[in-house]
Each structure stands twice: as C-alpha cells, then as structure tokens.
Amino acid sequence: MKAVVLDTDDHYRVAELDEPTPGPGQVAVRVAYAGIQWGDTMVRAGHFAVPRPFVPGFEASGHIVAVGAGVDARRIGEAVTALTTSGACAEVVLAPAVLASGIGGMSLRTAAGLGWGAPTAYDLINTVAQVRLGESVLIHAAAGSVGTFAAQFARLAGAGRIVGVAGTADRADYAAGFGYDRILLREEFPAGLGDERPDVILDPVGGSTRTAGIERLAVHGRLVAYGNLAPYEPVLADVNDLLMQGKSLLTYNSNLLGETHPERLADSARRALGLVADGKVRVDITAEYAFEDLAIAVRRLAEGTTRGKSVLRVA
Structure with a gap:
C-alpha cells in the first residue's frame, strides 16, 4: 500500500x-x-x-x-x-x-x-465544564476545529453568551460564522473583556493566557486546560485562592482518555456525530x-x- x-x-x-x-x-x-x-x-x-x-x-x-x-x-x-x-x-x-x-x-x-476535534469539543462543553443554561463561555483558538465545534455545542447546551479569541482579524471574521456573540483578537485578551467574567473558559494555549484566564473567571467559574499552544512554561495556581472564590481549574486529555477509557471517548464521538448528522452542528x-x-x-x-x-x- x-x-x-x-x-x-x-x-x-x-x-x-x-x-x-x-x-x-x-x-x-x-x-x-x-x-x-x-x-x-x-x-x-x-x-x-x-x-x-x-x-x-x-x-x-x-x-x-x-x-x-x-x-x-x-x-x-x-x-x-x-x-x-x-x-x-x-x-x-x-x-x-x-x-x-x-x-x-x-x-x-x-x-x-x-476527527478528534468533535468529541474533544463535545466533552469540553458537556462532560468537563458542564455548561449550564445561561452561562457565559469564552473559547480560545476560536477559528480552529475544536473552537468552531465548541461554540456550536455551547449554544446547544444553553450558553447565554459565547466569546471567542482568535489570533488574527481574518480568523476572527471566519470564527464569527459559528455562533459567537463576540470575537476578541489575541492581543485584546483579557483587557478587551471589560467587566465580563466568563463562567467557563476553554484554554488550549497555556502560559500567561492561562494565568490571565484563571484570574478573570467568574465566581464558581471553570477553566478547562486541554493543550499548550504557547511555550511549555509552568502555570501556578494557589488552590486556597481557587477555593475561596469557588473557581475550578480542570484538565482534559482526549488522547489519554482514548487509551484508558476508549468507550467514553467513543460515546462522545457518536453523540457529536449524531448532532452533525441531524444538521444541528456544522x-x-x-x-x-x-x-x-x-x-x-x-x-x-x-x-x-x-x-x-x-x-x-x-x-
């Protein structure tokens, strides 16, 4: 072959x-x-x-x-x-x-x-972050495969506001077609949020972006780390501070899940596939x-x- x-x-x-x-x-x-x-x-x-x-x-x-x-x-x-x-x-x-x-x-x-993007996005929204009706969601890498899926899954989960972060104006324009309420450029995060404090942040970036995300979370907010697009610099979080503010730092590794519990990943893949087949997700x-x-x-x-x-x- x-x-x-x-x-x-x-x-x-x-x-x-x-x-x-x-x-x-x-x-x-x-x-x-x-x-x-x-x-x-x-x-x-x-x-x-x-x-x-x-x-x-x-x-x-x-x-x-x-x-x-x-x-x-x-x-x-x-x-x-x-x-x-x-x-x-x-x-x-x-x-x-x-x-x-x-x-x-x-x-x-x-x-x-x-591919891996659909079940990953499905799990980030529904399994890990467990987005609730009316919550606000911020998605980094908004124009990528996971980001475009995640915005659609978040809307189906009942998110009240969905903000994306993209690297360039061209990518921001593209991401806007997937149901985001607002798109920020990477250099505008986090200052461009103003007083907004997201309930959920999906972060494949890491580094200073992750540190800023933890700081900007709403009370009882959840940040899900699922990659390191930035240099592999350590991100330190004080558990006591998180506890006092009710914030959570979560992780998701789809590759590891496929090794340890493939049936769970397969279930999410089938659910995502079904939503695409039904025309609810593009x-x-x-x-x-x-x-x-x-x-x-x-x-x-x-x-x-x-x-x-x-x-x-x-x-």
Whole structure:
C-alpha cells in the first residue's frame, strides 16, 4: 500500500509498505480521507517521541475491510470515522474497533472533518465544564476545529453568551460564522473583556493566557486546560485562592482518555456525530490536500493560517 512516511531527516515521503493486519479488538480501514490536526504538528516538531520512520495521521474516514479477533465480521464494508494512534495517512490504517464509529449516509469527506476535534469539543462543553443554561463561555483558538465545534455545542447546551479569541482579524471574521456573540483578537485578551467574567473558559494555549484566564473567571467559574499552544512554561495556581472564590481549574486529555477509557471517548464521538448528522452542528472543511502534500498542510496548520478543518485526500 502507499503511505506517507515521516523519515529520520524530518521530511515526508510517499512509500510502499505492507498492509497492516488487524489484531484483537481492531479493524482495518481503507482510508478515503485523513484528518489533519494539531498532533501532526507536534510529531513533526519532535514534541512527541515516536519511532522514525513514522506513518502520521490520527484520524480517518473510510470503509472497514478487515476485522481482528473479537470484532463482529458483519462490520466489514461499514463506512466509519476512526480515531487512531498513528497511520491514517496511508491507504489502510488500523484502529480500535470501539473508536471506529459508523457514519450511516454521511459523506466520507464530512466524516473526516469530525476527527478528534468533535468529541474533544463535545466533552469540553458537556462532560468537563458542564455548561449550564445561561452561562457565559469564552473559547480560545476560536477559528480552529475544536473552537468552531465548541461554540456550536455551547449554544446547544444553553450558553447565554459565547466569546471567542482568535489570533488574527481574518480568523476572527471566519470564527464569527459559528455562533459567537463576540470575537476578541489575541492581543485584546483579557483587557478587551471589560467587566465580563466568563463562567467557563476553554484554554488550549497555556502560559500567561492561562494565568490571565484563571484570574478573570467568574465566581464558581471553570477553566478547562486541554493543550499548550504557547511555550511549555509552568502555570501556578494557589488552590486556597481557587477555593475561596469557588473557581475550578480542570484538565482534559482526549488522547489519554482514548487509551484508558476508549468507550467514553467513543460515546462522545457518536453523540457529536449524531448532532452533525441531524444538521444541528456544522462541519467546515476549508482545505483538501493531495496525498503528497501533507507537508504543506502541516506547515500551514503550525503557522496558524489554517481555519476550521483540513483533510488529506487518500483514496
């Protein structure tokens, strides 16, 4: 099969590899599209210790072509969106059967746009922060895949006000189409909030942005940290201060959840998929790349010029 390989010289190349065989609890998916996400930039930059050469790609859509022991053989031929630990940028990828969700009549291209972003956003709003009716929500990285999903999920959860934070005016204009009540530029946070104190903040940035977010939370507010786009500088919080103000600092790691409790992640993925299928949530794929152009796609995501979701066309 053909696969994109990240080699020891940090360059991507297209190679011929043997097709993988599913083990117990796994399915093999013939890939139509691979989703491109932040984890791809982390691997490319060397922040994730993976063996080289490495076949990148953590999310795919396609059809199941083989199943391992313990998996219902009737799933062969099923159209799915799958979450993987690697290998999606190839003609065939292995995925845990529990994390390969049937998509029914949804197009494979649209299904590829869900990826890890949809269940992550669903959990941030509904499972971790538990947004309540009328609460205000502030979402950093508002124009990204998680941000655009999170704004829509927050509205469905009954949020009374949703504020986004974007890096550029162009990205702010794009994010405005997903139901935000207001968009701030990154340099305007937190001063641009005025007297506003959000009940919930979703923060994939870290560093001084996280420190400022904790300070600006409303009483009984919750800040959910789910990434570190900023340099990995430590963020210190005084638990006694949080206690006295009723504030909470929470974390969410979807990759870890997929390892420890994949059935929980799968449930959120199916719920998010259902909302997309019902037309209540919109997937916006803004860029589609050819198989050999993965390097361009990852570079653009790392540079912050990507909006919404990008996919790699494999089939």
